[in-house]
Amino acid sequence: MENKRDFILITGASSGIGRSLAMHLSVNHNLILHGRDEERLQNTKQLCSNDNTHLIFKYDLTKTDGIENSFSAFITENGIEVTHFIHCAGLLKMVPVKMLNLDIINATFSTNVISAMLITKVLTQRRTNSTALKSIVFISSNISNFGAKAFSIYASSKGALDSLMRCLAVELAPKVRVNSILPGAIQTEMTDNIFDNKEVADRMLLTYPLGLGNAEDIYNMVQFLISDKSRWITGQQFTVDGGRTINLTG
Secondary structure, X not given: OOOOEEEEEEEOOOOHHHHHHHHHHOOOOOEEEEEOOHHHHHHHHHHOOXXXXXXXXXXXXXXXXXXXXXXXXXXXXXXXXXXXXXXXXXOOOOOOHHHOOHHHHHHHHHHHHHHHHHHXXXXXXXXXXXXXXXXXXXXXXXXXXXXXXXXXXXXXXHHHHHHHHHHHHHHHOOOOEEEEEEEOOEOOOOOHHHHOOHHHHHHHHHOOOOOOEOHHXXXXXXXXXXXXXHOOOOOOEEEEOOOHHHOOOO
16 A cells, blocks of 8 residues: 655644744645645745645635535545644634624634634545544634633634634544644734734733743744644643733733
């Protein structure tokens, strides 16, 4: 039987934390770089080590009705297996509740939660991915366990993602480990609209005992969670936020 190459799937790899993860992980792993913008994915691929070994999966995660068939076909056509799944794709829209609409709700939950569920389904099907899958890491948010004005949709979607993580950790054990990383404020393209307001950015900085983080801080935790060093860890939320959520000062 032909040996298939092992790959790590990173959703949301076209920018921000996802791109940073890809650049770091590409040194030692084959990657599937997912996003919905072909040009930006190609840019990510060029920034990666061993760029000729990585694959691009272009798909808009808001279109949930086609994810299963598209991704199953992608795996089969490329003759590969996926050993680790890092769900970094995320949609953040700060919207007061009185301005919510169904389009925003559906797009947020489809990108942040539903797509993760359906991709996991594909990766756990023996006819598609055999028994290759070893671990799943969801990039959640520290707001999953707290509250903030205008964050109701984003926070509730990340809370749902963490609930999904816990259920999958039980259901897929002992073969697959499933955990979440809950980052604090990290400046990316998704959060630029927050940091562009200097008053808001300065106020946020005061609430972080260790200062604001960067994407490499998230990579370090991801690297640990997909390695054998975390072999006895599943179903856990790992908050990586410079101490923000334990700071009760002021």
